[in-house]
Amino acid sequence: MTKPPQTDDSLGPLVDRRPHGGAAVRIIILAFVLLAAAAALVVFKNALDNQIVLGVLGILAIVGIFFLVSAVIGFIEVMPQTPSDGLGRAFLDSQSEGTVITDSRGRIIYANAAYGRMTGARRATDVQTLETLLSRHREAGEALYRLINGLREGQEGYEEFRLLKPLGPYSDNGSGAHWYRLRARRLVGQGDGLQIWQIADITSERDDQERFFKELQNAIDYLDHAPAGFFSAGRKGEIFYLNATLAEWLGVDLTQFSPGSVYLADLVAGEGMALIQSVQAQPGLTRTATLDLDLRRADGRSFPARLVHRVRSALDGAPGESRTIVLARQEASNGDRSDTVASMRFTRFFNNTPMAIASVDGAGRILRTNAPFLKFFADVVSRDEIDRKAKLEVVLHANERERFEEALSAARDRQVDIAPIDSRHPNDDSRHFRFYVNAVIDQSDEAPEEAAIVYAVDVTDQKALETQMAQTQKMNAVGTLAGGIAHDFNNVLTAILLSSDHLLLQARPSDSSFADLMEIKRNANRAAVLVRQLLAFSRKQTMRPSVLNLTDVIGDLRMLVDRLISGTNVKLHVDYGRDLWPVKADLSQFEQVLINLCVNARDAMPEGGRITISTRNIASVEAAAFNYRGLPAEEFVLVEVSDNGTGIAPEIMDKIFEPFFTTKEVGKGTGLGLAMVYGIIKQSGGYIYLESEVGEGTSFRIFLPRFIPETAAVAAAIAAPQEGKEAVVPAASVPVSQTSGSENEPADLTGKSAVVLLVEDEDAVRRGGKRMLETRGYTVHEAGSGVEALDIMEELDGKVDIVVSDVVMPEMDGPTLLRELRKKYPDLKFIFVSGYAEDAFARNLPADAKFGFLPKPFSLKQLAVAVREMLDA
Numbered sequence: 125m126t127k128p129p130q131t132d133d134s135l136g137p138l139v140d141r142r143p144h145g146g147a148a149v150r151i152i153i154l155a156f157v158l159l160a161a162a163a164a165l166v167v168f169k170n171a172l173d174n175q176i177v178l179g180v181l182g183i184l185a186i187v188g189i190f191f192l193v194s195a196v197i198g199f200i201e202v203m204p205q206t207p208s209d210g211l212g213r214a215f216l217d218s219q220s221e222g223t224v225i226t227d228s229r230g231r232i233i234y235a236n237a238a239y240g241r242m243t244g245a246r247r248a249t250d251v252q253t254l255e256t257l258l259s260r261h262r263e264a265g266e267a268l269y270r271l272i273n274g275l276r277e278g279q280e281g282y283e284e285f286r287l288l289k290p291l292g293p294y295s296d297n298g299s300g301a302h303w304y305r306l307r308a309r310r311l312v313g314q315g316d317g318l319q320i321w322q323i324a325d326i327t328s329e330r331d332d333q334e335r336f337f338k339e340l341q342n343a344i345d346y347l348d349h350a351p352a353g354f355f356s357a358g359r360k361g362e363i364f365y366l367n368a369t370l371a372e373w374l375g376v377d378l379t380q381f382s383p384g385s386v387y388l389a390d391l392v393a394g395e396g397m398a399l400i401q402s403v404q405a406q407p408g409l410t411r412t413a414t415l416d417l418d419l420r421r422a423d424g425r426s427f428p429a430r431l432v433h434r435v436r437s438a439l440d441g442a443p444g445e446s447r448t449i450v451l452a453r454q455e456a457s458n459g460d461r462s463d464t465v466a467s468m469r470f471t472r473f474f475n476n477t478p479m480a481i482a483s484v485d486g487a488g489r490i491l492r493t494n495a496p497f498l499k500f501f502a503d504v505v506s507r508d509e510i511d512r513k514a515k516l517e518v519v520l521h522a523n524e525r526e527r528f529e530e531a532l533s534a535a536r537d538r539q540v541d542i543a544p545i546d547s548r549h550p551n552d553d554s555r556h557f558r559f560y561v562n563a564v565i566d567q568s569d570e571a572p573e574e575a576a577i578v579y580a581v582d583v584t585d586q587k588a589l590e591t592q593m594a595q596t597q598k599m600n601a602v603g604t605l606a607g608g609i610a611h612d613f614n615n616v617l618t619a620i621l622l623s624s625d626h627l628l629l630q631a632r633p634s635d636s637s638f639a640d641l642m643e644i645k646r647n648a649n650r651a652a653v654l655v656r657q658l659l660a661f662s663r664k665q666t667m668r669p670s671v672l673n674l675t676d677v678i679g680d681l682r683m684l685v686d687r688l689i690s691g692t693n694v695k696l697h698v699d700y701g702r703d704l705w706p707v708k709a710d711l712s713q714f715e716q717v718l719i720n721l722c723v724n725a726r727d728a729m730p731e732g733g734r735i736t737i738s739t740r741n742i743a744s745v746e747a748a749a750f751n752y753r754g755l756p757a758e759e760f761v762l763v764e765v766s767d768n769g770t771g772i773a774p775e776i777m778d779k780i781f782e783p784f785f786t787t788k789e790v791g792k793g794t795g796l797g798l799a800m801v802y803g804i805i806k807q808s809g810g811y812i813y814l815e816s817e818v819g820e821g822t823s824f825r826i827f828l829p830r831f832i833p834e835t836a837a838v839a840a841a842i843a844a845p846q847e848g849k850e851a852v853v854p855a856a857s858v859p860v861s862q863t864s865g866s867e868n869e870p871a872d873l874t875g876k877s878a879v880v881l882l883v884e885d886e887d888a889v890r891r892g893g894k895r896m897l898e899t900r901g902y903t904v905h906e907a908g909s910g911v912e913a914l915d916i917m918e919e920l921d922g923k924v925d926i927v928v929s930d931v932v933m934p935e936m937d938g939p940t941l942l943r944e945l946r947k948k949y950p951d952l953k954f955i956f957v958s959g960y961a962e963d964a965f966a967r968n969l970p971a972d973a974k975f976g977f978l979p980k981p982f983s984l985k986q987l988a989v990a991v992r993e994m995l996d997a
Contacts, residue, residue, distance in 0.1 A: 221324040228317030230255055242325065244292030254306075254321055261287055264304070271308040275319055280309040284326065297327040353429070353450030359443055361388035370450050373429075375422035393420040393427075394476040398499035402507035405437035405444075416453070417475055417495070428453040480557075480580035482516055483564075485573040486536050488529070489513040500580065503551055516578060520547045520559065528559065535563035535576035546583070556587040588753070591778075613651070614958075615886040617981035620648045622892030625984035629899065645983075652981045669708045669808070671831055674739055674761060675700050681715055685722045685735075693732025696722075701740035707761050707828040709808040717801045721765040721824050724798065728769030728822065736766045742827065752813050760810075760827040767823075772816035780814065878995055879903045879920070883913045883929035883941065884957070889980075893928070896984040897991065910936025914944060922949050926994055928978075928987075931958035942975065953994050957982070 216223050222239030226232055235251050245251045258264040267283035274281050283306050290302045303326045311318035347354060353370030357363050364383040371378050374391065389397050396417030405411035412434040418426040430451040436444040474481065480497035482490050490510050498507065501519040517525045524547040531542050542561045549555035560579040624645040631638045678698060685696055718737070725735045740762055748757040772780060781802040801824075805812045809829050816822040880902045884890035887908075894904045905920065907913035910933055917924060927945065931938040938956050945952050954975040974997060978990045 219322075221322045224254065224321045224323075225311060226253070226319050226321065228319075233318065239323070241294070242292055242323065244294065254323070257291055261285075263287075264306075267306060271306065275308055275310065278310075280307075282307040290325070295325065297325060302327045303330040353452070355391075355448055355450070357388050357446045357448070358384070359438075359445060362386070363388060363391070373421075373427060373450075373452060374419060391419050393418040395495035395499050396475065398495040398497075398502065399475065400431075400433060401502065402498045403433055403435055404507065405435055407437050407441040408439045410434055410436045419450070479582075482578045482580075483574050484516050484532070484576050484578060486532075486575040488515045488517055488532050490516050491574060497580065500557070500582065501549075504549075519550065519580070520545070521550050523547075528561070531559075531561040532576060535561050538563045555582070555584050557581065558583045614980035615889050617648050617652050619886070619888035619892050621645060621652075621981050621983050622889070622896055622987075624648065626892070626895060626899075629984075648981070669710050671706050671708050671833075672711060672714065673704065673706060674763060674828075675704050677711065677714065678718070678737060678739065678763075681718055685719065688719070688723060689726045689735070692726060692729075694726050694729055695734050697734060697736045699736065699738035701738070701761075703741070704739055705741055705759065705761050705830040708831040709810075709828060710804075713804045714808070717804050717826070718763075718765070720798065720801050725765060725767035725769060725822070728767055728771075733768045733821075736764075738762075738764045738766070741830075747827070750813075752811070755811050755813070755827060759830040761830060763826040763828065765824045765826075766821060768821040771818040771820055772814070772822055773818055777814070777816065781812075877901070877903065878925040878991075879905070879923060880991065881905050881907065881913060881916060881920075881924045881927045881929075883907045883910060883927065883933070883938070885909060885930060885933045889930075893987060896987060899984075900988050902991070909933055910938070910941035910944075913941055917945065917949075922952075924949075924952070926953045926955065926991060928955045928957060928991065931956050953997070955990055955994050 216234070216236050219236060220238055222242040223234075223236045224232055224239055225234040230253055232251060232253060235245075240246065240251065243252060243257060254268060258268045264285045264287060267285045271281055271283055285304055285306070287302050287304065289299065290297070291304070295302065305324050305326045307322040309320055311320045348368040350367065350369055353367060353373055355363055355366035355370055362384040363386045366376070366378075366381070368378060370376075371381070376386075388400065392400065394417070396415070396419075399415045399417055403411055403413040403415070412432065415431045415433055417429065417431065419429050421427050430453055432449040432451070433446060434448065435446040438444045475495040477494060477496065480494065480500050482493045482497050484490055490505075490513065493510060504519050505514050517528055520528055524545055527545050531545060534542050540563065542563070545559040545561070547557055547559060549557065558581045560581070562577045562579070564574050564576055624641050627641050628638070628645070631641060678700070682696065682698060689696060722735055722737075729735075742760040742762045744757045744759055747755060747760055781798050802812060805826055805828075811827040813825045813827075814822060815825070880897055882890060882893050882897070882904055884893065884906070885908055890906050890908065894906050897904045905916055905924070907916050910929070913927070913929065914936075927941075929938040929941055936944075938958070942954050945954075956975060956977045957980060958977075974994075976990060976994045976997075978986065982990075
């Protein structure tokens with residue numbers, strides 16, 4: 125394209141309607157003319173009639189008027205041009221951008237030569253305003269409109285727009301589409317209405333940008349389809365970019381991929397992350413390492429790969445961004461047994477074993493490790509320390525390092541059968557490892573200094589199971605011991621209570637021994653309470669389970685708990701779950717559990733606080749999510765009792781359910797409350813767990829199995845009333861009164877010549893019971909065993925109204941005696957008496973058998989009430 129011909133003022137302004145500096149000369153001439161006219165007037169004042177003089181004076185007057193008018197309209201300036209004005213004009217005239225200065229109405233005051241060349245104007249009369257030039261193009265007109273509005277609001281700015289053809293007929297960038305940048309701002313110091321506009325042809329700049337983007341796109345395309353994979357990760361391991369090759373290898377759909385949605389841990393299989401995390405650079409530096417590991421495909425399959433991993437560390441030493449090249453490790457072809465393939469396969473197996481492996485030299489310095497080793501002991505020894513030959517003993521607890529030195533010495537002597545070493549993690553006592561030290565018999569050429577291979581297996585779960593098993597065995601042993609003691613102790617207490625009742629019947633309140641007898645009975649009753657708590661812990665107390673709605677149970681119990689915590693700053697809050705499933709438990713025993721937990725929570729908040737009882741249903745999936753040991757994935761009803769008290773120290777958590785263990789002061793507690801809670805929940809088929817933090821509070825979580833009635837039982841329960849039949853009374857469903865003063869207590873407790881067969885292997889209990897019943901008018905026959913009771917029944921020809929029998933006896937126990945007697949006497953009434961009833965109702969007793977149960981120890985009145993109620997039933 126040929127350039128336009130140059131005009132004379134091509135280096136100067138094309139339009140300049142400002143005052144010019146040459147007007148100063150005209151001012152001087154004007155002054156000279158005026159002075160000459162004045163002088164002539166003085167000299168020739170007497171010759172005014174001369175026509176020549178008048179003519180000269182007229183010409184001078186016309187010239188003066190012309191200059192005065194020119195000065196007024198701004199055609200000439202009164203003051204001469206300053207040097208700065210000349211520099212400003214020179215600067216604007218030298219600009220390659222077209223520059224236009226306009227007034228508030230858009231009229232051009234100044235336009236430089238570049239503006240003329242860009243718009244094709246050769247003379248001042250050819251210059252057009254920007255509005256005239258750009259209004260015919262929609263995109264350009266909109267840009268101009270936005271800039272004008274911005275100037276009105278006092279905002280400067282610029283716009284870029286594209287025109288299909290250049291503004292003028294001549295252009296250095298061809299005659300095709302052109303890009304322009306238009307800037308607008310106010311001209312400071314020249315009045316409020318002046319605006320300066322600059323327009324530049326940026327077509328070449330845009331061409332350079334498009335060329336750069338095309339090159340960048342080509343580079344990305346080359347990277348995407350390179351024969352190697354590539355990904356970029358952030359500080360937290362979030363993947364910001366992965367190329368198409370790696371996406372294809374991993375089965376990742378790039379159309380669904382968004383930066384940061386996938387993490388490096390999602391792509392690495394096995395323990396490979398331990399290898400990647402071990403690559404750490406010094407603060408502000410980078411580090412590159414080659415890693416052989418397995419990646420995880422989208423379908424879950426593994427993909428063997430070699431990573432050239434480069435990571436940059438932040439200035440504070442924190443992990444920074446990483447760039448990684450991924451090379452596919454091709455599977456060996458048939459018959460290919462090259463060293464490279466074998467080495468890669470070994471590395472893959474070495475890093476994916478479930479145990480930590482390290483080779484050491486004779487001094488115990490680490491020569492090589494696998495990924496699990498770096499994972500298990502990352503907080504003890506770093507990759508850099510391993511490279512500097514750190515000693516392996518640092519990963520063992522200080523107490524076991526001497527044993528490791530002995531094992532290493534045996535390995536140096538190439539001994540076999542070196543005993544394993546159990547050690548805690550040096551920084552975490554809750555983690556346990558078992559170390560196996562194997563001697564290296566034949567050193568390889570690659571590592572001639574290698575003396576032993578050390579294997580470390582994480583046995584934390586195994587140790588936890590062993591601890592749990594030991595705790596369970598200890599609790600069971602203590603429970604068995606407590607149950608046995610309670611059984612024998614109940615017999616002693618029963619004899620004491622019956623004897624004290626017999627003496628109290630004969631004594632008067634005024635007697636000196638009456639107070640002592642009452643003290644004996646009171647302390648015997650206190651001992652009986654302790655025995656019942658021991659039985660609850662040993663899970664050998666008598667249970668009368670029934671289907672319960674825990675919402676109703678807790679609602680009825682709330683008033684009692686409020687009374688227990690009254691007078692303190694402790695508040696009770698109950699959160700009832702919706703539509704709770706039914707459970708099957710002993711009502712009185714479960715109430716005792718809640719009372720004990722609430723009382724303990726109250727005592728743990730001496731300064732006041734809040735007790736929260738909450739209930740809800742737990743599905744099997746949620747039960748598994750709790751991750752409690754021993755809790756099966758079944759449906760439960762959860763009862764949680766929480767407080768914000770002092771909490772429980774970690775060192776006594778394992779002892780909290782043991783009998784006679786208490787943190788209270790002497791005389792403030794027996795230590796049997798939580799032991800009883802534990803036994804009741806376990807005997808009910810439930811589970812109890814606690815979580816506590818010192819200073820934050822404690823939460824007891826009780827999981828009771830959801831009760832689902834069997835179809836046959838439900839059908840029988842529905843059909844029985846419809847057929848008008850009397851419902852069958854199941855075993856142990858006839859309770860007897862155990863407290864004096866019961867509203868259901870018979871008014872007449874006399875025997876009325878009823879015959880009682882008392883079967884008891886303890887002589888003191890049998891004699892006391894016989895004597896007490898005889899005082900009530902009963903005819904009592906006694907037997908020391910079940911076999912003896914059968915003989916007596918034969919002698920009496922079955923003329924016995926009721927049998928009162930112990931449960932556990934030598935030769936023949938109580939349930940067996942009941943089955944034998946019912947063969948000949950099916951309507952015979954029966955009462956079981958026992959310190960615990962572990963086997964009382966577990967046998968196959970007749971479904972229609974009616975019997976009662978009286979737990980030991982019992983008083984004279986309780987025995988009389990039990991016999992009377994059973995006879996009247």
